[in-house]
Amino acid sequence: xxxxxxxxxxxxxxxxxxxxxxxxxxxxxxxxxxxxxxxxxxxxxxxxxxxxxxxxxxxxxxxxxxxxxxxxxxxxxxxxxxxxxxxxxxxxxxxxxxxxxxxxxxxxxxxxxxxxxxxxxxxxx
Amino acid sequence: xxxxxxxxxxxxxxxxxxxxxxxxxxxxxxxxxxxxxxxxxxxxxxxxxxxxxxxxxxxxxxxxxxxxxxxxxxxxxxxxxxxxxxxxxxxxxxxxxxxxxxxxxxxxxxxxxxxxxxxxxxxxxxxxxxxxxxxxxxxxxx
Numbered sequence: 001x002x003x004x005x006x007x008x009x010x011x012x013x014x015x016x017x018x019x020x021x022x023x024x025x026x027x028x029x030x031x032x033x034x035x036x037x038x039x040x041x042x043x044x045x046x047x048x049x050x051x052x053x054x055x056x057x058x059x060x061x062x063x064x065x066x067x068x069x070x071x072x073x074x075x076x077x078x079x080x081x082x083x084x085x086x087x088x089x090x091x092x093x094x095x096x097x098x099x100x101x102x103x104x105x106x107x108x109x110x111x112x113x114x115x116x117x118x119x120x121x122x123x124x125x
Numbered sequence: 126x127x128x129x130x131x132x133x134x135x136x137x138x139x140x141x142x143x144x145x146x147x148x149x150x151x152x153x154x155x156x157x158x159x160x161x162x163x164x165x166x167x168x169x170x171x172x173x174x175x176x177x178x179x180x181x182x183x184x185x186x187x188x189x190x191x192x193x194x195x196x197x198x199x200x201x202x203x204x205x206x207x208x209x210x211x212x213x214x215x216x217x218x219x220x221x222x223x224x225x226x227x228x229x230x231x232x233x234x235x236x237x238x239x240x241x242x243x244x245x246x247x248x249x250x251x252x253x254x255x256x257x258x259x260x261x262x263x264x265x266x267x
Contacts, residue, residue, distance in 0.1 A: 015147070015192070058233075085231065086228060088224065088228055088229055089226055091228050106218065107147045
């Protein structure tokens with residue numbers, strides 16, 4: 001399994017990778033990108049099985065990134081889960097409308113992250 | 126517009142959750158003391174600005190916990206990046222709690238002078254086993 005983490009904070013990308021391993025995804029290969037543009041390049045050049053993305057990023061932000069993923073026929077089926085400090089209903093609904101299969105607000109525990117990702121991978125919402 | 130009392134109540138609840146879930150520490154609200162030496166981060170948002178002051182010991186310990194590294198190995202750059210992330214998470218969580226139906230619009234966290242938060246109308250200190258943390262806010266028209 002290949003998991004792409006898109007976040008402008010390198011320490012946050014490292015934290016998410018570590019929590020994912022603790023949550024049971026310890027056999028996965030992890031790719032990282034600091035913004036949506038780099039995330040798209042990664043997704044196009046590797047067989048990505050899951051995307052975890054922040055929203056507020058310089059350059060292409062999480063909303064634009066999700067929209068671009070969904071607009072690309074080769075990438076639109078990749079499950080995406082949003083990880084954000086923004087826990088508001090409006091933002092959740094917007095990201096869901098853009099195709100996010102899961103949404104987790106910071107702070108989060110490894111258990112909460114695992115449950116959200118399992119839901120996303122299982123196609124439940 | 127955010128009322129100071131509402132902001133403080135949200136900050137007290139959120140600080141505990143954030144420190145426990147993502148920095149593996151415990152935060153208890155305490156009466157305020159001036160942090161003479163601290164790592165300070167400011168985060169602007171629509172409606173005001175929040176600052177987080179972190180004692181040096183807590184900044185190192187929180188960074189080590191967040192990065193899963195030994196305290197001795199935490200660099201100044203890492204400490205500042207983790208402190209910015211902590212302030213970003215705290216601010217986003219407070220605003221999400223106060224206005225669950227509005228989007229959170231945060232500016233990028235910036236390092237600030239240690240005395241940045243002094244004199245702010247909204248001020249809450251927290252004690253953790255590793256050191257102190259203070260949250261201050263300037264709220265528009267509060």
